[in-house]
Amino acid sequence: MPAAAITAIVVSYDSAEVLPACLDALAGEGVPAIVVDNASGDESRNIAAKKGASVIANARNEGYGRGNNIGIAAAETPFVLIVNPDLELGAGAAGALLAAAERYPDAGMLAPRIVEPSGRIFLQPRSLLSPDHLNRSGAMVVPEGDACLPFLSGACLLIRRELFMALGGFDRSIFLFYEDDDLCRRMRDAGHSLIHVHEAEARHGRGRSSTPSPQRRFKARWHLAWSERYIARKYGLTEPSPIRMLENLGKAVGYGLLLNREKLYAHAGSVAGARAWRRGETALAHEGLEMLP
Known part of the structure; x- marks a missing residue:
């Protein structure tokens, strides 16, 4: 062929x-x-x-x-x-x-x-x-x-x-x-x-599709946390424990004190994505998108 x-x-x-x-x-x-x-x-x-x-x-x-x-x-x-x-x-x-x-x-x-x-x-x-x-x-x-x-x-x-x-x-x-x-x-x-x-x-190249930045790291981790919970619910799996969100919050604070922006933004993104899921926010609404037909 x-x-x-x-x-x-x-x-x-x-x-x-x-x-x-x-x-x-x-x-x-x-x-x-x-x-x-x-x-x-x-x-x-x-x-x-x-x-x-x-x-x-x-x-x-x-x-x-x-x-x-x-x-x-x-x-x-x-x-x-x-x-x-x-x-x-x-x-x-x-x-x-x-x-x-x-x-x-x-x-x-x-x-x-x-x-x-x-x-x-x-x-x-x-x-x-x-x-x-x-x-x-x-x-x-x-x-x-x-x-x-x-x-x-x-x-x-x-x-x-x-x-x-x-x-x-x-x-x-x-x-x-x-x-x-x-x-x-x-x-x-x-x-x-x-x-x-x-x-x-x-x-x-793994991870070279877009130019990296702390802001993009935050966005990626936001969607990773949200999507993990979405997929778990879609297939009837156990959703991540709220304790994980608290652990990421602690890490974000710690890396903030160490002035490590990359890891601060990453863990803060995980917290924000998990919190958005708990509030019922969708990934599309977060991005200002609508469901396509």
Whole structure:
């Protein structure tokens, strides 16, 4: 099956530093890209256009899952390839993923070997949504070939577009965090396997999609705390104890006294997100967004 069967979806948000390499790698694989820009304040949109990508310019930051939903709805190919802007697809990876999709027709999603800057292969050993017997206390053993896994990383996913649309895409109530775990869980519950493809490789910058700052750290931890509670309630799991919120509050105060802004903002964000959940505030309302149809 040719690479023309795939459209890459890249959600960008102030991703000008990493976007050129991401799009060049996709072009090298012959994979056209749709860049869904979440109201970047940098040159992300111009870079995407100059690199030949189709650009969808959102008026506001719609978040990761909702941004991908918009891009996938605009695609017309049987497969879509979700790609983080700080990820570079390796040579031959697109073809290897498509070949694996043919070998495993029951696979709902497939992912390449994701190599981090340290050289470590990223595999997710645990998830809030995984059965206890599949959660692992340490690092997972890297498969020596293709493997069926309970979860795949949202940094790079080959998805059958028709199936993605039939499942309703990413949960539109989530702005950030757990949306890929949630989709993996729904794929498995619907009877579709999740395949790690050994022959396909991608290099991931991990956390370089947007320029870091204490304010963004606060925002990320706000959504991590909120989404964890949302997902727990969605699946009838035990929600985090209020004691955790008090622990994070204590840490925020402590790091504030030490003048450590990064950790102060991180723990303060966790407190604020948990408190917002307890008050009934939604992630979308927090971002000034409305539920899309």
